[in-house]
Amino acid sequence: MPMPRARTRSEAHVYMDLVPCPCGENEFDPDVDVLDPEPPRVLRYFGECPRCGRSREFVFELAAPPAGEPSGFVLGHGDEPSTIIDAGQWLLVAEMSRRVLEHLAESGESLTAAQIPAVHDTVLLAAAAVDEIRKFLPAGASELPADAFWTEQGRAVRSVAGELLRPDELAAARARRWAAVAEFEALYGIDEDDEDETAVPPAGPSPARGDVSFR
Numbered sequence: 001m002p003m004p005r006a007r008t009r010s011e012a013h014v015y016m017d018l019v020p021c022p023c024g025e026n027e028f029d030p031d032v033d034v035l036d037p038e039p040p041r042v043l044r045y046f047g048e049c050p051r052c053g054r055s056r057e058f059v060f061e062l063a064a065p066p067a068g069e070p071s072g073f074v075l076g077h078g079d080e081p082s083t084i085i086d087a088g089q090w091l092l093v094a095e096m097s098r099r100v101l102e103h104l105a106e107s108g109e110s111l112t113a114a115q116i117p118a119v120h121d122t123v124l125l126a127a128a129a130v131d132e133i134r135k136f137l138p139a140g141a142s143e144l145p146a147d148a149f150w151t152e153q154g155r156a157v158r159s160v161a162g163e164l165l166r167p168d169e170l171a172a173a174r175a176r177r178w179a180a181v182a183e184f185e186a187l188y189g190i191d192e193d194d195e196d197e198t199a200v201p202p203a204g205p206s207p208a209r210g211d212v213s214f215r
């Protein structure tokens, strides 16, 4: 099997989240080594499963970012679809992120400054994952091609996804999710061009989570 090729580090992390430890644990907080610094770089993520202690490792080839691309949260530059995460798995990622956000919104609790960067990432992931599904859709096609679902997990998602994978529904979801990103960033004073993910928003009353809709 060729080395998995991640387009970005963010994509590598999504991939690792989709592959549980043999014990069933998805949680994995790896360290990273650069095995080959020349583009395409080779990265080795390694660490122990927090549940069973097993050593886990993932090695990725990391595509060189294209020159002149805007910074910020990107799963894959340009229009090329992923080669390591299929369309069904992207839907799984998008829906899981959406559920996390809905759960937070329903709790009505304010976010602490320390929580904001992680929730911001989840809001971005819920939107960007929909973009990744759409990259598998040929122009003008009325449905995603069968070969966009090459994993068992992706095919299982496809079999139950119903209208969620329809091109019109994907377009609508995309618009809603990116609007939610803009709303979140406005609410918490996040500058979308700010690369510093640990940035703390300006002091002030913290708005309630319930003010944001994520659908």
Ligand SMILES: [Zn+2]
Pocket (backbone or CB within 6 Å): 021, 022, 023, 024, 025, 049, 050, 051, 052, 053, 054
């Ligand atoms: Zn384990």
